[in-house]
Amino acid sequence: MSREAGTSRRAGPGGGGRDRVDDVVILGGGAAGLSLAHWLTRTGTTALTVVEAPDGPLRPAERTWCSWDDGPGEFEEAVTASWPRMRVRAPDGGVVEAAPAPLRYRMLRSQDFERLVHARLAAHPAARVLRATAHTVRNVPEGAxxxxxxxxxxxxxxxxxxxxxxxxxxxxxxxxxxxxxHFRGWFVRTASPRFDTGVADLMDFRVPQPRHGLAFGYVLPLGPERALVEYTEFSRTPLTTAAYDEALRHYTGNVLRLGPLGVDSTEQGVIPMTDARFPRRVGPAVFRIGAAGGATRPATGYTFAAVQRQSRAIAAALRDGAAHVPRPHARRALAMDAVLLRALDTGRIDGPEFFTGLFRRVPMERLLRFLDGRSTPWEEFGIGLRTPVGPMLRTAAELPFLPRRAASRPEESRT
Ligand SMILES: Cc1cc2nc3c(=O)[nH]c(=O)nc-3n(C[C@H](O)[C@H](O)[C@H](O)COP(=O)(O)OP(=O)(O)OC[C@H]3O[C@@H](n4cnc5c(N)ncnc54)[C@H](O)[C@@H]3O)c2cc1C
Known part of the structure; x- marks a missing residue:
């Protein structure tokens, strides 16, 4: 039976008894929780519950999830827009643009994704979404x-x-x-057609660069007069909303020269980019998935595609009788990202130059495959040679001697 409610199949006395026994309980119904639920229903898990927090402070603000892939995927009905071409702009305005077919850049809005997956789960005989706050998880014989x-x-x-x-x-x-x-985006509406709906601007470095880290604009056209325009930094500390708005005013007004515009809505976020090691198995039958389990690619912040790969693999393993949560990213990729993060953090490499250089020297399709962990070691070696080899090697040599220290997570804004 499928439903979205705080009800139970066998509620115990005083509401405190065992509610139901599932094959799988998923805590959190965001990108990772709902993706896994989707893949499990596709591969025949008999009973599953997704526990999603009721509306309130635990529920993240609505957001857009973008990724590149090579064909209509499982969630095509929820795709808001897609772009066959992608572009990167150097600080001097130099353009690197390509159509990395068969890859396209796709945008899903979290509310559309949630609606689609909830509807699919509702149609499944043994899946349900339970609106409740999960508190504690305890190992018990044959499960948790x-x-x-x-x-x-x-x-x-x-x-x-x-x-x-x-x-x-x-x-x-x-x-x-x-x-x-960390970033803030405006969903803008311009007075006249200003956007090319065939191309997504992934990184536009024509913005003033911060003293530490790097900054870029990001433009996803949704129509000739509509786009999501974001200002993003990779650095140690998020900005205030007023500072993001100031940066966006500069970018839309002085760089993109969009003229008069209206802002329909906003999105804002902070994504950790870290070489921390995220545990995946935290109990005999308990696993962490999604960003909590290290699905965010440290060098880029992209998470959604890794979540899909991991969810599919978990579902396939369970179908075959094994509980296995594969690494969201290969060790080799994480090692390279650790070098890049450190080189950026120490200022040994210039961020805008690094990223525009890579897009200039490596075919875009190959670079995007690399960022998805789908490149060969030989291709990765070639990509490594197209980075500033000296500073990267020096950084790689010092990494094993650096201690791992606790870092705090800044609050994610809900605006
Ligand atoms: C604004 C923004 C934009 C992003 N854009 C992209 C993008 O374009 N591409 C990309 O690849 N990545 C993007 N990311 C990064 C990443 O994909 C997202 O953070 C993604 O939501 C992570 O998925 P998740 O399932 O791990 O976490 P979430 O989607 O945050 O899901 C966690 C869920 O757990 C629930 N929850 C929390 N506590 C409890 C509790 N106690 N009980 C029950 N439920 C609970 C929450 O309500 C939430 O639904 C973005 C991140 C942000 C913040």
């Missing part, structure tokens, strides 16, 4: 037990053979380098 509280104050205990937890942990694991990709 989750204590939850519903919005109306009832306590429920769920038992699953496996529990997959995507709730954001309170802090980040210790790291050698932690930067934050």
């Amino acid at each position: 037990e989750v204590r939850c509280a519903t919005g109306d104050g009832r306590t429920l205990t769920l038992r699953g053979r496996y529990v997959f937890d995507s709730r954001p942990p309170p802090g980040l694991p210790p790291s050698r380098t932690t930067l934050f990709q």
